[in-house]
Amino acid sequence: MRENLAKAFExxxxxxxxxxxxxxxxxxxxxxxxxxxxxxLQGLVAFALITLGVILRKSRTAxxxxxxxxxxxxxxxxxxxxxMFLFVALALGFLVIGQTVSTLAKFGATxxxxxxxxxxxxxxxxxxxxxxxxxxxxxxxxxxxxxTARAMGEVEALEALGIDPVHxxxxxxxxxMAVGVFSLTVYLIIGALASGYLFAFLQDxxxxxxxxFKQITEALGWLDFIxxxxxxxxxxxxIAIVTCYHGLARPLRLEDVxxxxxxxxxxxxxxxxxxxxxxxxxxLVT
Amino acid sequence: xxxxxxxxxxxxxxxxxxxxxxxxxxxxxDMNWSLAAGEFxxxxxxxxxxxxxxxxxxxxxxxxxxxxxxxxGTETRRFDETKLAERLRVxxxxxxGQLFNQLTIRExxxxxxxxxxxxxxxxxxQAVQTLLELLELTPLADITPANVSANWLQRAALxxxxxxxxxxxxxxNPLAGLGTRHLHWWLRFLDRLWSxxxxxxxxxxxxxxxxxxxxxxxxxxxKFALLRDKKFFPLGSWNDVESANDPVVKExxxxxxxxxx
Numbered sequence: 001m002r003e004n005l006a007k008a009f010e011x012x013x014x015x016x017x018x019x020x021x022x023x024x025x026x027x028x029x030x031x032x033x034x035x036x037x038x039x040x041l042q043g044l045v046a047f048a049l050i051t052l053g054v055i056l057r058k059s060r061t062a063x064x065x066x067x068x069x070x071x072x073x074x075x076x077x078x079x080x081x082x083x084m085f086l087f088v089a090l091a092l093g094f095l096v097i098g099q100t101v102s103t104l105a106k107f108g109a110t111x112x113x114x115x116x117x118x119x120x121x122x123x124x125x126x127x128x129x130x131x132x133x134x135x136x137x138x139x140x141x142x143x144x145x146x147x148t149a150r151a152m153g154e155v156e157a158l159e160a161l162g163i164d165p166v167h168x169x170x171x172x173x174x175x176x177m178a179v180g181v182f183s184l185t186v187y188l189i190i191g192a193l194a195s196g197y198l199f200a201f202l203q204d205x206x207x208x209x210x211x212x213f214k215q216i217t218e219a220l221g222w223l224d225f226i227x228x229x230x231x232x233x234x235x236x237x238x239i240a241i242v243t244c245y246h247g248l249a250r251p252l253r254l255e256d257v258x259x260x261x262x263x264x265x266x267x268x269x270x271x272x273x274x275x276x277x278x279x280x281x282x283x284l285v286t
Numbered sequence: 287x288x289x290x291x292x293x294x295x296x297x298x299x300x301x302x303x304x305x306x307x308x309x310x311x312x313x314x315x316d317m318n319w320s321l322a323a324g325e326f327x328x329x330x331x332x333x334x335x336x337x338x339x340x341x342x343x344x345x346x347x348x349x350x351x352x353x354x355x356x357x358x359g360t361e362t363r364r365f366d367e368t369k370l371a372e373r374l375r376v377x378x379x380x381x382x383g384q385l386f387n388q389l390t391i392r393e394x395x396x397x398x399x400x401x402x403x404x405x406x407x408x409x410x411x412q413a414v415q416t417l418l419e420l421l422e423l424t425p426l427a428d429i430t431p432a433n434v435s436a437n438w439l440q441r442a443a444l445x446x447x448x449x450x451x452x453x454x455x456x457x458x459n460p461l462a463g464l465g466t467r468h469l470h471w472w473l474r475f476l477d478r479l480w481s482x483x484x485x486x487x488x489x490x491x492x493x494x495x496x497x498x499x500x501x502x503x504x505x506x507x508x509k510f511a512l513l514r515d516k517k518f519f520p521l522g523s524w525n526d527v528e529s530a531n532d533p534v535v536k537e538x539x540x541x542x543x544x545x546x547x
Contacts, residue, residue, distance in 0.1 A: 062401040145388070153384040156306070159347055160378035161398040161446070162370050168401070 040267070047245045048238070051174055054166045062163075066172060073176025077138045077236070078183050085184050088133065089191025096120050097196040101203050110205050113196075114215025121192045122224060123283065128276055130185040131235035134177065135268045139243040142173055143264040146247025147257035155248065169248065174240040181236030182229060189228075223286055231279045235272055242268045293359040295454055295492050296321040296344050301353035303343045305336070312351065313339045317518040319511070323453075326480050326493045328503045330521075330538045331513035337496035338381060340513060341456050344494065345378050374402060377452035381459040383443035385431040392418065392427040395445045402450065414449065420485060421445045421475075437468040444475075451486045455479065457495040461502055469502060477505075500527060500538040512538075 023029035058066075100116050146169060149155065158165045197212050246264035296319075303314040313336030321327065321344070331337045342348040343355060346362030346369070355362050357372045385394045396414045399405065405413070418424050421441050426434050434442065440460060447455060457476075461469055476495070482488040497503060500510070503524075510521040514534050521527050527535060 064404075064407075065397070065401045149387070152387065153380060154386055156342070156347055157380060157384040157386070160345060160380070161401070161450075162373045163398065163401050164367070 043249060044241060044245055044267075044271075047249055048241045051166060051170050051241060051244075054164065055171055055174070058164070058167050058171070061167065066167065069168070069172035070175050073172045074179050075176075076141075077134055077173075077177045077180030081134065081137060081180070081184055082187065084133070084137070085130070085188050086191055088129065089188045090195040092121065092125065092129065092188070093117075093192040093195025093197075094199045096125070096192070097199040097203075101200055101205055105205065110200075110207060111211075111215065113200060113205065113207060114212050115219040117193055117196050118216055118219035118224070121196070122189050122220065122228065124276070126189045126192060127181075127185045127228065127232050127235060128272060130181055130188050130232065131239060131272045132269065134181050134184065134236070135239045135243075135265060135272070138177065138180070139239050139268050140261055140265055142240065142243040143247040143261040144257055146244055147252050147260050148254065150248055150250075151252045151254045151257060165248065170240075170244045173244055174237055177240040178233045178236035181239070182232040185228070185232045223283075227279055227282060231275065234275050238271045238275060239268050242271055294320040294356070295323050295358060296494075297354075297356040297359075298344065298350075299354050299356075301343065301350045301355060303336075303339055303348065303350045306339050306342055306348055309351070313516060314343070314513075314518065315516045317353070319344075319518055319520075321454075321492065321494060323492050324490050326476075326505075326508045327495070327511060328500070328508055329494065329496045329511045329513060329518075330500050330503075330535070331496065331498065332534060332537070333498055335513045336516065337498070337513055338458050340518070341378070341458050341494065341496055345376055345456050346373060347378070374450055375453045377447035377450065377455045379440070379443045379447045379455065379457040379460055381462060382436070383431065383439040385439060385442055385446065387431055390428050390430055391423060391434065391442045391445075394431070394442060395423075395449050398446065399449050417445050417449055417485065436463055437465055440464065440472075441468070448485060452491070453486075453489070454492040454494070457493070459496050459498060461495075461497060461499070473502060498538065499540070500535070501540060 023032060096117060097113070100113065104110050104112055155165045158168060193216060197209060200207055243264045246260045252260065298317050298319045301314065301317045302312060305311045305313050329337060329340065339348065343350060346355060346357050357369070358375065360369060360372060362369060389397065392414060395417060396410060399410050399413060418427050421444065423438065423442055423445060426438055431439055431442070461472055464472065476493060479491040480493055482490040506524050508524065510524065510527045512519045512521055512532065512535060521530060521535065
């Protein structure tokens with residue numbers, strides 16, 4: 001019995017080591033990680049370009065099949081999440097105002113309440129939070145659905161029917177998620193700004209709705225609207241690309257699906273943070 | 287759509303191919319095969335002998351590692367959209383169906399028609415309904431594949447492959463695991479397709495089916511082949527199959543073998 005266990009352990013270890021050999025040094029480990037990162041990046045960029053190409057080339061192909069699927073995906077990544085987003089908007093407004101009101105009141109700087117809301121909610125927290133929530137709620141579903149479809153041979157079935165899997169499976173998800181993240185961010189921001197004022201009102205902050213609205217409009221510039229739209233569409237597009245890439249791009253077995261889902265969500269978070277950092281640079285430059 | 291008579295429907299020349307799931311694992315070596323219009327081939331082989339990979343290769347769904355594959359006289363590559371017209375002339379029935387789990391049986395069957403043919407919705411729905419009735423699938427039309435038994439899943443996969451009225455039908459182990467009633471239905475229906483079914487306008491269909499049990503396929507007019515040790519061996523007619531001395535053929539015919547066990 002013990003011999004069998006030892007043999008099994010040895011075999012398992014051999015298998016494990018065959019898949020990923022122990023690094024010889026820290027530089028070896030760093031090199032491998034960097035190499036894997038570059039490979040993934042290359043795959044993601046190629047997948048994004050292929051998807052963009054299909055969106056542009058096949059905008060008129062099989063519209064009666066693809067358009068209902070796009071509507072379905074917008075409903076899933078947008079409309080269906082609206083109740084949750086309203087709750088989060090309420091909480092976000094309370095959170096930001098709750099934390100800032102007491103501090104600003106100490107210095108008699110409640111005139112900056114609207115400005116604070118714009119900087120924190122409109123430029124940073126709103127879009128990022130919306131992206132993370134959509135990634136968690138819909139992105140994971142994408143990886144699992146597509147990973148299962150891949151493992152069950154549905155991609156080969158589509159190809160056998162002459163249907164481009166990217167056009168049928170990916171394009172609706174990418175468009176749906178880009179529209180979903182953009183729309184939900186707008187609702188989240190409006191909800192958070194409104195609930196922020198409600199909280200300030202309950203805290204007896206001497207601020208009329210007109211003044212609050214004026215502070216917000218003065219703090220907002222035309223660039224905010226453009227960058228907000230670009231940022232949220234980029235979030236939606238890349239979350240969909242990362243999740244669909246991991247679900248679909250490589251042949252999978254059913255047992256791989258959960259592992260791939262975890263990896264896709266982690267990379268989705270990293271991609272969102274990187275896009276956000278890029279837009280912070282844009283804000284600083286402009 | 288009309289080619290010279292001497293052009294093969296499918297032609298494999300000096301082909302070596304890897305497995306679908308692991309392209310580095312070679313399952314077929316130096317294979318030569320030509321399928322003429324109107325033929326019905328049954329390609330037999332034991333499990334994991336590369337039958338599915340052979341069909342995928344023949345359908346142009348998998349690229350060969352070496353050699354050339356032609357579909358209706360033109361070279362094929364995996365999902366080459368310029369060859370879409372040729373691809374749609376070939377129907378493919380996967381082992382186990384491989385239906386789309388998110389769609390109902392009706393939606394599965396309708397998908398290729400709606401995607402490729404710009405038909406009015408009523409006309410498309412009518413065509414789907416006619417085919418579902420023909421294959422006795424109407425009672426199952428509005429449920430998803432997860433709730434349908436394997437016998438009917440296979441038939442739904444056949445309906446999906448037939449909706450575009452292909453000229454060639456490739457079937458991956460279509461009789462595996464079927465009940466007796468379904469098995470007889472399939473053999474009758476495939477023979478009707480071969481001789482020219484009304485659904486395809488009476489045009490005789492070219493068929494290739496793989497199997498791991500040769501017994502149900504007895505028919506003097508069909509052509510038989512064997513996949514063994516990564517090689518493709520044409521066997522000839524049913525009489526040649528029965529008289530073959532190959533132990534694998536005997537096993538696939540369920541002839542008792544002399545064993546030392």
